[in-house]
Amino acid sequence: xxxxxxxxxxVAIVAIATGLWFSLELATPPPATRSATVFPEPGxxxxxxxxxxxxxxxxxxxxxxxxxxxxxxxxxxxxxxxLTLAELAKARQQLTAAGADAPRIVFVSVDPERDTPxxxxxxxxxxxxxxxxxxGDLDQIRKFAKGLGIFFAKGREEGGMxxxxxxxxxxxxxxxxxxxxxxxxxxxxDDFVHDLPIIMAxx
Amino acid sequence: MRAGFATLLFLALAACSAxxxxxxxxxxxxxxxLPGTQMGAGYLTLTNNTEDxxxxxxxxxxxxxxVQMHESVVENGIARMxxxxxxxxxxxxxxxxxxxxxxxxxxxxxxxGAGVTLHFLSGDSLVLTLxxxxxx
Numbered sequence: 144x145x146x147x148x149x150x151x152x153x154v155a156i157v158a159i160a161t162g163l164w165f166s167l168e169l170a171t172p173p174p175a176t177r178s179a180t181v182f183p184e185p186g187x188x189x190x191x192x193x194x195x196x197x198x199x200x201x202x203x204x205x206x207x208x209x210x211x212x213x214x215x216x217x218x219x220x221x222x223x224x225x226l227t228l229a230e231l232a233k234a235r236q237q238l239t240a241a242g243a244d245a246p247r248i249v250f251v252s253v254d255p256e257r258d259t260p261x262x263x264x265x266x267x268x269x270x271x272x273x274x275x276x277x278x279g280d281l282d283q284i285r286k287f288a289k290g291l292g293i294f295f296a297k298g299r300e301e302g303g304m305x306x307x308x309x310x311x312x313x314x315x316x317x318x319x320x321x322x323x324x325x326x327x328x329x330x331x332x333d334d335f336v337h338d339l340p341i342i343m344a345x346x
Numbered sequence: 347m348r349a350g351f352a353t354l355l356f357l358a359l360a361a362c363s364a365x366x367x368x369x370x371x372x373x374x375x376x377x378x379x380l381p382g383t384q385m386g387a388g389y390l391t392l393t394n395n396t397e398d399x400x401x402x403x404x405x406x407x408x409x410x411x412x413v414q415m416h417e418s419v420v421e422n423g424i425a426r427m428x429x430x431x432x433x434x435x436x437x438x439x440x441x442x443x444x445x446x447x448x449x450x451x452x453x454x455x456x457x458x459g460a461g462v463t464l465h466f467l468s469g470d471s472l473v474l475t476l477x478x479x480x481x482x
Contacts, residue, residue, distance in 0.1 A: 216425075221377075221385040222418045222449050223425045265382030294424060302412065304385075304453060311425040328420045329446060 174341050178334035179315065179324045181342060186322035189290025193283050196264035196276035205275065206320035210246035210343055212335070213314040215293050217254035217307050218266045227330050231313065232270040234335035243340050246315070252278040253288070253295035253309045291322065315342055366395045369435070373442075376452065376460040388413070388450030388462060391442045394435040401434045404465040411454035413462055418446055427451075432467070 188203050195201050212231055216224035231248045238245035250267050252258035255278045258266075263276035278284070288295060288310075295309040311328035313335075324342050326334065375389040394400050405413040415430040430448070435441045443449050450462060 218380070218383040219385045220425075220427075221379070221383075221387040221451050222416070222427070223420075223446060225377075225380060225387075226445050262382040266380060269380050298427075304412075306427045308424055308426045310423055311420050312423060327423060328425065 173345070176324070176338040176341050178331075179326050179338040179342060181324045181345075182322065185317065185319075188316060188320045188322060189287050191283050191287040193277050193279035193287070194260050196260050196267055196278070198260040201277065203320055205277075206249075206316050208318050210244065210318060210339075211249045211275075211316040212246045213249045213251065213291075213316055214312075215251045215253050215288060215295060215309050217252055217309070218258050218262055219254065219304075220306065223311065223328075227311070227313070227328070228267075228270045230330045230332045231335065233332035234339070235271065235273075237332060237336045238339065241336075244343060246339065246343075248274045249316075250274065250276050251284065251287070252276070253284065254297070254307050255279060255281050255284060315339070317343075368396045369394055369400060371464075376450075376462065378452070378460065379455060384454045386410075386452035386455070387445075388452055389443045389445060390450075391440055391444075392435045392464075393440040394437060397437050399434050399436050401432050401467045402464050403432045403467045405450055405462055406465065407452065407460075407462045409455055409457045409459050409461065410452045411456055413453065414451045415443075415448070416451045417448045 188206060190203050192200065192202055195205070214224075214227060214231065216227065218224070228248065228250065235245040235248065248267070248270065250263070250270075252263055258278045260276070260278055263278050267274040267276035291314060293310045293312070295307055298306045298308060311330075313326040313330060314322060315324040315326070317323045323345075324338075326338070370393040371390050372393070373389065373391045377387050377389075379386040392400075392402075402415065405415060407413050415433055417428045417430055419426050419428060433441055433448070441448070452462075
């Protein structure tokens with residue numbers, strides 16, 4: 144083999160190796176979520192006019208500037224709602240303890256009749272200091288929920304008590320107030336701890 | 347409040363001299379309503395050591411206006427609560443009330459403390475009281 148041929152062979156090997164490396168790089172998919180459904184395109188959050196747990200008027204801009212986990216429920220739901228919020232709080236603690244960014248927990252009442260700002264304030268504070276509670280006008284809540292694909296319906300009243308059927312998903316909202324992913328029930332803190340950094344790393 | 351971890355309450359269904367108690371309640375976990383709310387939840391496991399099914403027809407509590415047996419279900423992504431008229435612990439079997447599933451709904455507290463009374467239907471109607479010691 145001449146020196147020239149050797150050179151050509153060398154160039155070819157480097158070229159093949161480089162091509163292989165590029166194709167491997169490109170073929171490596173981003174890390175996959177194990178529980179969350181990530182939307183291919185960020186979704187627009189509907190506009191709304193509601194109250195936070197301190198009675199302050201808020202609108203969609205309350206979602207600007209931080210990642211949020213959005214859950215619809217009601218404070219007199221004794222089983223599923225506190226279980227879900229407790230799992231979200233646990234996930235937040237674990238992410239924070241691991242030095243990761245943890246989204247804020249946002250609870251939207253589907254029962255504003257009983258869930259006044261005062262009631263919501265005590266309730267969300269039970270699950271952590273940084274949580275946001277949203278309540279207010281029922282029609283506004285309906286509009287907001289509908290725009291997010293969230294269903295709720297008040298059940299039959301019996302002995303002064305009623306329950307409210309509601310979607311059990313947890314929605315992930317990015318710092319630009321865009322809908323990015325959803326988690327379906329049953330909710331486990333571990334799934335959020337695993338998936339949230341993956342979703343949030345996509346920026 | 348988790349009162350059940352240290353306590354297995356052995357409930358005698360009748361003046362019974364059998365070695366094993368006919369019904370055992372364990373893992374009793376009564377959670378009073380969260381701050382600002384009116385509804386709490388109760389969880390427990392009931393084990394039936396007899397040859398016959400034991401049916402609970404009603405639950406009451408001196409500390410709550412009402413107690414209902416409920417089941418949480420998630421169907422097509424919608425969370426619902428279904429009231430249960432009765433719950434039957436099968437012969438030599440057990441029934442669990444646990445988070446996210448079958449539970450006792452403790453409605454509107456009227457006093458402090460925690461205790462529920464399970465009312466059974468098994469020939470005669472029988473009333474058994476779970477005395478859950480202590481409160482966090």
